Amino acid sequence: MALVLYHGEPNGPSLTVLAALFETGHDAELRPIDLTMAERHSDGLPHNVETQMSIEGEGPVLVADGEPMADSVFLACYLNDTAENSPIAPTDAFARWEMMTWCRQIIERAAPAAAYLGVKAHLSDKLSSLSEAVFQKKMAPIKSEDLKARWNDIREGDFDDEKISDSKAKIKAAVEMVEAKLRDGRDWLLGEFSIADLETYAWLAGMGDIEPTAFEGAMRTEDWLNRIKARPSVSRALSLAKTPAPQQVWAPGPEINRWG
Template identity: 50%
Template sequence: MELVLYHGEPNGASLTVLAALAESGLDIPCRPIDLLSGARHALPEIAEPIALDLGIEGEGPVLVIGGEAMTESVFLAKYLDELAGGCGLQPDDAYAHWEMLMWCRQITERLSPAAALLGNLAHSQAAIAAIPASDFAALAASVVSDDLRARWQALHEGRADPAQVADSEAKVDQAAQRCEDKLADGREFLMGAFSIADLVTYSWLAGMELVRPEAFAETPLTRAWLARVAVRPCILAALAMANTPEPLKTWAPGPEINRWG
């Protein structure tokens, strides 16, 4: 069955999946798309689009398998690891595996919406606002999810809720501190051994060093961990697929801000 991975620049969710693919050693065709043009919503030959249309991750990568769209970076990283026969990205121990998944869930529910909002306001909002009205209307009409369309529209109109911005800054700060606490026992990586937890957390947190540097002012262990992950071969391979000089500054509308804190 033919597989194709559509992805944005190696940052956020796309970085997670590209790095997982590199770690797996699988030979899957990769096709870069311009997320800021809405290209994700016009992918060809998709017969089963429900995950594409209603995925909660926002403008994340899409793995197409026999016409079916598969989304959500944590699930895709798990799928690639298992498709490769297990390349070490998931713990074998049942409790450790549960712990990794719980960590990933907190990152995707708390950090990723916050990072996407701050990253878009810092680096992408001007480009989205500059899309001509008629072109933007066509882009918005192609987005099936009401929640995701609303985030596109807010960026196009230059709207930002100060309370959401402040909450997002706090959540980035909390994520950096949470990593600091996890690394305090001397471990090299978040779960001890390098895992999907490191991929997911790095993918959303690395770009925040540029946007929210104060979050890292008193987290030396987190900064050292970011530096260790940055030179992993799978991260370097993913970043080498960039089409822009600074992929960690490339953001697209991401997950919905968690309404429940």
């Protein structure tokens, strides 16, 4: 099976998929792209409806035998299920349901919140410095009108106070969810290390500087974050960073209409 992974800096969904790739032992050609400059939509990448209309926003694209796929949790599951064993997802049906239920909480609540706060803190000024002509050229290939509108809002610095407040609350809730799971002394969220750990870490690791109050007193979560960071797969993914602080590199995340 020939794999090509187009990925951004090791943060958010790109971190999940890079670490999943290394956890599962697959060989893949790695092609870094700048998600903060909408390079995922360039002619150099293969496209289909799934990648163009991805609910994840600006995430990595995995091409398997010529077929492009998107969305980090599903890509991690694909890598797990095509590996020689199942290193990052349980084979038991109930345990698999539990993992996917957890991941859905993260991708539908924590991920939009993290991306919203992340682009406000680290992408808005970068986009506003572009000329109108350059910016519009980067936006032209984007097929999703919703995603294109979010890019424009970020460039204009148009951030809704209610969504900012809601995002902060969702990050705090995600930390509380992690803290509660770890209360019994386990090392990993669902007992065995899984995609749930990778996906949760990928969205929360960059929130410490942006929303530090969410982590106050969450010592179990801090220890868990350090354990994840120390895993060889995550350490290897982080070593691929092109910038000194990849946790500060954010692109538009899951679509705005997933709030609630």
